[in-house]
Structure formats: C-alpha cells, structure tokens
Amino acid sequence: MDSVRVRFAPSPTGYLHLGSARTALFNWLFARGQGGTYILRVDDTDDQRSTEESMRSIFGSLEWLGLTWDEGPGVGGDRGPYFQAQRLERHQECARQLLDTGKAYYCYCTREELQAKREHAVREKRPYRYDGRCRELSQDQREHFEAEGRTKTVRLLVDRAGRIVVNDLILGDVAVEADTLDDFIFMKPNFGPLYNFTSPVDDADMGITHVIRGQDHMSNTPRQILFCEALGWTPPAFAHSPMVHNLQGRKLSKRDGAVGVEDYRDMGFLPEAMVNYLARLAWSGEGEQEIFSVQELVDQFTLDRVGKSPSRFDPKKLTWLNGHYVGEKTVAQRTDGAGPFLRRAGHEIDDVPRDKLERIVDAVGDRLHTYADIVTYAGYFFTPDDAYDFDPAALKKWFKGPEALSVVTDVRQTIAAIDPFDLATIEEATREWIEHRGEKVISVLQPIRVAVTGKMVGPSLFDVLELLGKDAVLARLDRAAAELPGLTTQADGESGQS
Numbered sequence: 024m025d026s027v028r029v030r031f032a033p034s035p036t037g038y039l040h041l042g043s044a045r046t047a048l049f050n051w052l053f054a055r056g057q058g059g060t061y062i063l064r065v066d067d068t069d070d071q072r073s074t075e076e077s078m079r080s081i082f083g084s085l086e087w088l089g090l091t092w093d094e095g096p097g098v099g100g101d102r103g104p105y106f107q108a109q110r111l112e113r114h115q116e117c118a119r120q121l122l123d124t125g126k127a128y129y130c131y132c133t134r135e136e137l138q139a140k141r142e143h144a145v146r147e148k149r150p151y152r153y154d155g156r157c158r159e160l161s162q163d164q165r166e167h168f169e170a171e172g173r174t175k176t177v178r179l180l181v182d183r184a185g186r187i188v189v190n191d192l193i194l195g196d197v198a199v200e201a202d203t204l205d206d207f208i209f210m211k212p213n214f215g216p217l218y219n220f221t222s223p224v225d226d227a228d229m230g231i232t233h234v235i236r237g238q239d240h241m242s243n244t245p246r247q248i249l250f251c252e253a254l255g256w257t258p259p260a261f262a263h264s265p266m267v268h269n270l271q272g273r274k275l276s277k278r279d280g281a282v283g284v285e286d287y288r289d290m291g292f293l294p295e296a297m298v299n300y301l302a303r304l305a306w307s308g309e310g311e312q313e314i315f316s317v318q319e320l321v322d323q324f325t326l327d328r329v330g331k332s333p334s335r336f337d338p339k340k341l342t343w344l345n346g347h348y349v350g351e352k353t354v355a356q357r358t359d360g361a362g363p364f365l366r367r368a369g370h371e372i373d374d375v376p377r378d379k380l381e382r383i384v385d386a387v388g389d390r391l392h393t394y395a396d397i398v399t400y401a402g403y404f405f406t407p408d409d410a411y412d413f414d415p416a417a418l419k420k421w422f423k424g425p426e427a428l429s430v431v432t433d434v435r436q437t438i439a440a441i442d443p444f445d446l447a448t449i450e451e452a453t454r455e456w457i458e459h460r461g462e463k464v465i466s467v468l469q470p471i472r473v474a475v476t477g478k479m480v481g482p483s484l485f486d487v488l489e490l491l492g493k494d495a496v497l498a499r500l501d502r503a504a505a506e507l508p509g510l511t512t513q514a515d516g517e518s519g520q521s
C-alpha cells in the first residue's frame with residue numbers, strides 16, 4: 024500500500040473548535056502511527072469569511088496541541104500550494120476537463136427560475152431536485168442563452184440510476200442512491216469552484232490516501248466520490264468521526280461555554296490533557312485506561328476503535344484529567360505555568376522571590392486542577408493585608424455565631440508568641456492552643472483560615488501561616504477582628520433573605 028497521507032483542512036473562518044481539533048488529532052495520530060504524512064491544507068476559497076486572524080489562531084492552537092504538520096503552510100512540501108485559494112487555476116482546469124468530456128454541463132437557469140421550481144416542489148409536497156433542463160440543451164438554445172447574457176453555473180451530470188457506496192472505516196458501508204443527489208452545481212457563475220469540488224481535486228493532487236473528518240461531512244462524501252470517478256481517480260478511503268455533543272446530547276456550541284482550543288489554553292489547561300481528553304472522547308483503547316501519553320496514543324490509535332455515536336464533552340472530566348497532568352509537572356514547571364494567571368488577575372509577583380513562589384505553589388499541591396486555580400488558592404498571598412476579599416460563602420459557613428469571631432481575636436496572642444515562626448513551631452503551638460480550648464479542630468482552623476485569607480479553601484493552614492509570615496498574619500487577624508463583625512451580620516442578613 025502507498026504510504027499514508029492524510030490532511031486536516033480547516034476553513035479559516037473562526038477559531039479551532041474542539042470538534043475540529045479532534046479531527047486534526049485523529050489525522051495526526053493516524054499519520055504518526057502509520058509512519059505517514061500529515062498535511063495541513065487551508066480551505067480558504069470562501070474569501071468573504073476567511074481571515075488572516077482566524078488562520079493565525081488555528082495554526083497557534085494546532086501548534087499548542089503539538090499537532091505539527093509535515094507539509095503545509097510554513098513548512099512547504101512538493102504537493103502545494105497548500106492554500107486552496109491559490110489552486111484556482113487547477114480547479115478550473117479540472118472543471119473544463121469535465122465539461123469537455125461531457126461529464127458536466129453549463130446550466131443557464133436563473134435564480135428566479137430555480138426558486139419557482141423549488142416552490143412548486145414544496146407545493147406538491149415532494150423533495151426538490153433539479154430537473155436537468157440544461158442537460159440536453161441544443162446548440163441553438165445555448166447560443167440563445169449566451170446572447171441573452173445569462174450567467175451560467177456548472178453542474179455535474181449524475182447518473183440517476185447509480186448508487187454510491189462509501190466504505191467508511193468507522194461507520195461501515197453507507198449507500199446513497201444517486202437520484203437523491205441531483206445534478207448539483209460545483210462551479211459558481213464566476214467559474215469559481217465550490218467546496219465539494221475543490222476538496223476531492225486537492226485531495227487527489229496531494230496524494231491523500233485517507234480522508235478523516237467529522238460526520239457532518241458524510242453528506243458531501245458521495246458527491247466527492249462522483250468527482251473522483253468522473254476524473255478517473257481512485258477515491259481515498261474515508262473515515263467519518265462522530266460529532267462532539269454537550270452533556271445534554273446536543274451539538275456543542277458557544278452557549279455551552281468555551282468551545283475553542285485557545286479558550287482552554289487561556290483557562291490554564293495543558294495541551295497534553297486536551298490531547299488525551301479529545302482522543303478519548305470518541306476512541307477507546309483495549310481496556311479501561313483513561314490516561315494516555317501522546318506516545319501511547321500514537322502506538323495504540325486505530326480507526327476501528329473510534330465510536331460511531333456522538334461523544335459527550337464533559338468539562339469536569341477534562342478538568343480531572345488536567346489535574347493529573349498538572350500533578351506530573353515539577354514545582355518549577357507549575358510555578359512557570361501558574362505565574363501568568365496570577366499576573367493576569369492583577370497580582371504583582373515580579374518582586375516575590377522565586378523560592379517563595381515555588382513554596383506557595385508547592386503548598387497548593389494537588390488542588391491545582393488548572394493553572395488558573397492558583398488565583399483562588401493562592402491569590403491572597405499577593406494581596407496587601409488590608410485588601411484581600413472575604414468570600415461571602417466562607418463567612419456564611421464559618422462565622423455563624425460569636426464563637427468563630429472569638430477564635431480570631433483569641434488566637435492572636437498565641438500567634439504573636441510563636442518563635443521561631445516556622446512550620447513545626449506554628450503547628451505545635453496552634454494545636455496546643457486548640458486542645459486547651461477544647462473545641463473541634465476544624466471549627467477553630469477554618470475561621471482562622473477565612474480571617475487571614477478570605478477563603479475557605481487553600482493549602483494546609485499551617486503552611487499558609489508560615490508563608491504569610493508573622494507580621495502579615497497578625498495584621499490580617501486584626502483586620503478580620505475589626506471588619507468581620509459587620510460583614511458577618513451582613514452575611515447573616517443575606518442568608519436570612521435567601
């Protein structure tokens with residue numbers, strides 16, 4: 024068999040959607056696993072909607088995911104150009120060949136005429152099909168239409184008796200009756216080609232052996248096969264992967280939240296987690312394994328293990344998987360990854376010594392599911408002692424009665440006396456104090472945490488106290504003692520209304 028050549032062919036009309044990213048990934052895995060070639064082709068024939076910005080964004084997302092291409096924009100290759108718009112002459116040449124061999128014909132029907140026929144079909148409650156009026160035009164009629172100055176499109180002459188079978192590597196054989204297809208238009212009035220024509224021409228020219236793409240293209244495939252046959256080419260193999268749905272089973276759209284790869288990058292997800300998650304979204308290995316390195320995916324990926332039915336995108340599972348990959352990073356890597364999120368949240372970290380930053384990230388530990396989580400778990404370290412926010416939910420939960428407030432005022436003296444102010448001494452002194460007080464550990468530690476961080480979640484409190492330092496802890500306790508009585512009444516009031 025010829026060596027595998029696959030392509031990912033995005034239209035540069037937006038960002039890289041998760042579903043398209045998965046299509047790119049399946050092509051890439053297939054190529055890498057088979058020792059083949061992965062090509063990036065830009066389907067930019069729609070010059071109204073194609074933009075440079077979108078192209079940059081798609082390339083950036085692919086590169087971030089690690090799905091680098093062997094041929095295509097930026098890297099070249101000997102089957103280019105890899106921008107469809109630059110292949111216009113070739114498309115026109117093939118269209119002329121089809122016209123010259125009688126496999127396609129000019130259609131002079133006007134928009135209005137076609138619209139009237141469509142409406143007629145609707146009135147008769149039958150599906151509209153082009154009636155083939157221009158199939159058999161005489162020379163005279165053609166000249167008459169030309170003289171009238173009518174615009175003309177080009178239609179493929181489809182043998183209505185035929186049947187097209189797509190031997191899909193994921194879905195199995197899918198048969199389509201040719202008479203449901205119509206003599207469809209593939210060249211616009213300006214002799215510009217439409218997608219169903221450009222795609223098979225470019226696939227053939229680029230020596231594509233397998234077209235792997237979403238099931239939304241299934242209806243295009245029989246038409247593209249017809250072009251291959253009409254031009255005397257062997258069609259590539261096809262594999263249509265299932266769509267990506269939301270948890271309710273509907274097409275994943277912007278209404279469901281973030282759907283672009285770059286959104287996930289900006290939210291602090293890791294490319295290896297995205298790749299793992301997207302692969303598992305429709306493909307499964309032999310067993311129950313969920314976590315796959317890129318190399319394992321390359322080694323194990325086969326099209327026959329891709330599912331047929333739509334996959335459901337579960338952000339929680341992705342977050343869980345991301346937490347796994349974050350956990351595999353060294354503290355230094357996590358610090359590098361999390362830093363930009365702290366900066367973006369307005370925290371000044373440039374003057375914080377590196378070892379302190381790393382100790383903070385280390386203390387946050389496996390609570391970091393995405394790098395953006397650092398802001399929740401550690402943002403208060405970088406906020407002035409009189410400016411961190413008290414989370415209303417934390418106040419509501421941990422400052423229900425006066426006991427919590429008295430913890431905050433009472434512990435001050437103990438903390439002030441801790442010397443040296445290191446982890447072991449802090450823990451020992453605080454525990455001793457709690458024991459003496461005779462209260463449940465959590466109902467003492469949590470109010471202190473909320474008082475000095477404003478949050479009810481975070482690293483171990485003893486770590487937090489040590490990392491803040493004695494002066495900051497005391498300043499924060501004083502602030503809490505002064506402000507919380509007012510705030511907790513408010514929080515109570517709010518809870519009373521809800």
Ligand code: GLU
Nearest residue numbers: 032033034066222236240
């Ligand atoms: N440009 C098409 C798209 O983005 C490509 C489809 C194909 O793979 O043939 O959907």
